[in-house]
Amino acid sequence: MSTPQGARARARIEVTVAIKDAARRQLAREGAAKLSLRAVARELGMVSSALYRYFPSRDELLTALIIDAYDSLGEAAEKARDAVSGAAPVDRWTGVCEAVRGWALAHPHEYALIYGSPVPGYSAPETTVRAAGRVGLALIGIVRDAHERAGLAEPPLPAELRPEGERMVAEFAPDVPPEVAVALVAAWAQLFGLVGFELFGQFNKVVEDREAFFRHAVTGLAHGVGLR
Amino acid sequence: MSTPQGARARARIEVTVAIKDAARRQLAREGAAKLSLRAVARELGMVSSALYRYFPSRDELLTALIIDAYDSLGEAAEKARDAVSGAAPVDRWTGVCEAVRGWALAHPHEYALIYGSPVPGYSAPETTVRAAGRVGLALIGIVRDAHERAGLAEPPLPAELRPEGERMVAEFAPDVPPEVAVALVAAWAQLFGLVGFELFGQFNKVVEDREAFFRHAVTGLAHGVGLR
DNA sequence: ACACAGAAGAGAGCAGCGCTCTTGATTTAG
């Protein structure tokens, strides 16, 4: 039933949200490694074992936070895509990229949670897949719009990768040339390379003007996928 | 003194190495999160407190492993660079990139240690900086050779980034045009975006033929820095 | 050749962790 009919169901939802909020606060403060169920319980005035009524394990709680983080980032990306929907394709592209970077700088621990090392014995449940794809889909959307409106400069594609590109088109990038689909996936990964390096300190003593550097680099990515 | 003159000093070095080896084995088996000082001690038939004579904390042990991992990866990259020293610049470039990818696939947990989320409070000590730069320097070397031998197609560089590029040239990329230096740093970060996405599972259900895709993408990176 | 400072290991112990199981209270449903 979509309506929570009892006071109990409502309370359950509220407590679940409160747990996730407290956990997210700790996550932002200390990072995923130091997120402790007992500390979350303390903050809520509960006892640690009570949390197990809501999350079967610490990793399950982390998984819930992972999904939320993906959604939060995805929402930021989609908002940026829609905010500049009239602009030139390259500007829309860089707008989304800058939204991703901005979100990452604002939520470094959550970014580390989803794009850093996988935490436990590692398994990404099916639930995360949809949320994890939102940034990529936002980028695909921009490229598709540009393709339909003005055409793209199609990057070269070696013959051995053509089937791969056609599969990508069929599975998640409809109405986009296969050459572009392949380039898009590469640019998508490369975008997070740029963001991750800045966030995790690899750019220390290497890049000073991070913002200008990033804008320049993602403009290059846009050209790489055929945007003009 | 470069020669450890006492038997004691020699024993100390041997035990230190044994600890790191055992720790590395556990790291490869379980990942950094589950690396436990007590388990390392057990494996060596010592008691946990004895390890503190060699490493002042678990994080210090991790730092030692980080440096070793950087050096191991850097050595792989340099070996690849030198193995194909006569080949065309683009092939040398892709050779080094593939060495990086190969090392990462062979040592996923160590890769996660150095390019994944940084650990708790953790500030990268000065000691890591040299080792962390080796891959980048290998790439720079290839581009410099190509520049001196045959010239490069210089990528465009917006005016606001010119000082940045000149600083890069002065600090770690001598004899390379500033345009190329900036493009090089971007390509360096993007390379690890590609590797990280593959390793951390972001390419699941997205890229099938990982090897061909990677080769194609890093060829694109090579073109981006001006190699032909 | 010997005595001694310093180094190394053992052991106990502290506080914290994730997680399980049991117990008693409270709410919901039949």
Added chain:
DNA sequence: CTAAATCAAGAGCGCTGCTCTCTTCTGTGT
């Protein structure tokens, strides 16, 4: 109104990183 489901709490297990103390050993200067 009673039976079933739900939930908070408490005790406890085995693990963790780390500290402190005590004992043994050993390399070295006299």
